Amino acid sequence: MLNFLGKCRDTGRACRLAFAALLLLCASASAYSAPKTILVLGDSLSAEYGLSRGSGWVALAEQKLKDQKIAADIVNASVSGETTSGGRTRLPALLEKYHPEVIVIELGANDGLRGLPVAAAEANLRAMAAAARGANARVLLVGMRMPPNYGRQYADQFYAMYGTLSKEIKAPLVPFMLEGVADKPQLFQADRLHPTAEAHPTILANIWPSLQKIIKTR
Structure with missing residues (x-):
């Protein structure tokens, strides 16, 4: 020079x-500086429950990063059965250990399936987002819907929670990760709750545009 x-x-x-x-x-x-570490904090839908290792959407996303020559590692800290309360408890240690630049929060389904108060789930998600921001990490929020048998009012409040929170914390939102999957019984395992491996490319297709965008946002 x-x-x-x-x-x-x-x-x-x-x-x-x-x-x-x-x-x-x-x-x-x-x-444009790709993040070095992407942390996925989710439940069984991200933890490859009932699937062969490497067939879930998180593993597929990791392969997509490699295919697109994006030098970022994905840490899958998802745990089957995890609630928003559990995620909130575990997040500080994960932030300290991995120092992620991007955090994908895919939690809430187990709160809803247990009929836990929507306000409590929302408060936990808000606290996780604040902790992530405090660690200079960007947040991608992944939403979920409840089956109609949980009651229309509860299901509507639960789904609306993600949109409200996304606007409040100014974080991008995947409205429903099971879009294109939830209405196809053949894409679910015998428990009718967890998608098969064949469904996970569709799940990734729902999440990837928002994930790619946040990765490319400095």
């Missing part, structure tokens, strides 16, 4: 313009 500057003193305006272009190129390159 010093040699370049020295030559610029001799060649005049054209060289100075080339140097300016070089600086602009460097600035453009630094504007």
Whole structure:
């Protein structure tokens, strides 16, 4: 660079313009910096419950990052049966250990299936988002719907919680991770709760656009 500057003193305006272009190129390159670590904090839907290792949407996302030459690692900290309360309890240690730049929060389904108060789940999700922001991590919120047998009012409140929270904390939202899956019984395991491996490419297709966008946001 010093040699370049020295030559610029001799060649005049054209060289100075080339140097300016070089600086602009460097600035453009630094504007996109892929995160080094993406933390997925989820439940059985992200923990490959009942599936062969490597067939869930998180593993598929990791492969997609490699295919697109995005140098980022995914840490899957999902636990089957996890609630928002459990995620809130575990998150500080995960932040300390992995120092993620992006956190995908896929929690709430087990709160809903147990009929826990929507307000409590919302408070836990809000606290997790605040902890993530406090650690300079960007948040992607993944939403869920409850089956109609849980009552229309509860199901509506539960689903609306994610949209309300997304706007409040200014975090992108995947409205329903099982879009295109929930209405296809053949894509579920025998328990009728957990998707089969065949469903997970669709789940990734629901999540990937938002994940890709947040990855590319400095």
